[in-house]
Amino acid sequence: GAGVSQTPSNKVTEKGKYVELRCDPISGHTALYWYRQSLGQGPEFLIYFQGTGAADDSGLPNDRFFAVRPEGSVSTLKIQRTERGDSAVYLCASSSYPASGGGNEQFFGPGTRLTVL
């Protein structure tokens, strides 16, 4: 079956603009995660959805960042008033729920490379 897909693959925007990044999880996966990976770093957690609700948004850096998952499938990460420091690869992952043996695998998409000029 299809894996996690993310669109666009690349996004270039200007400082101060608004951007939306989309994630299509694996069909049937109820858990969805967003991570941000800066150059030379490991992915950093942003937000986790269980179904339609955000179960943990402790990783969102500030109120310019917001994410939704209105129907419990596709999710959109929204960034307002973008700053150059927002430039990174934004990764989406999904997993089945509940965890099987505590180690349910998160399946990652290829990411969206965001560049803020």
Next chain:
Amino acid sequence: AQSVTQLGSHVSVSEGALVLLRCNYSSSVPPYLFWYVQYPNQGLQLLLKYTSAATLVKGINGFEAEFKKSETSFHLTKPSAHMSDAAEYFCAVRHTGTASKLTFGTGTRLQVTL
């Protein structure tokens, strides 16, 4: 809070040589540990995971890792490196609670030379 530390941001080995990528964890409770691989311009792919069932975990592509509680380590090994193993490798710990977030290390870039 759980965390992982990867020692060595770059590791270079010859083709056919042993691969050893180091990961140490910090956790107040028994952790769930993972190794992911990332090829250029691709998403992360799970290599293997430790979920307390067995201390020696075998993964894909000939990789394995051993959980050592006394050393708080979960090092990744492969007996014989192949050119196709060149990639970025990330160790990660999963926080307690069902289906919760991963905390990743900073990654180790593996270079394989002829």
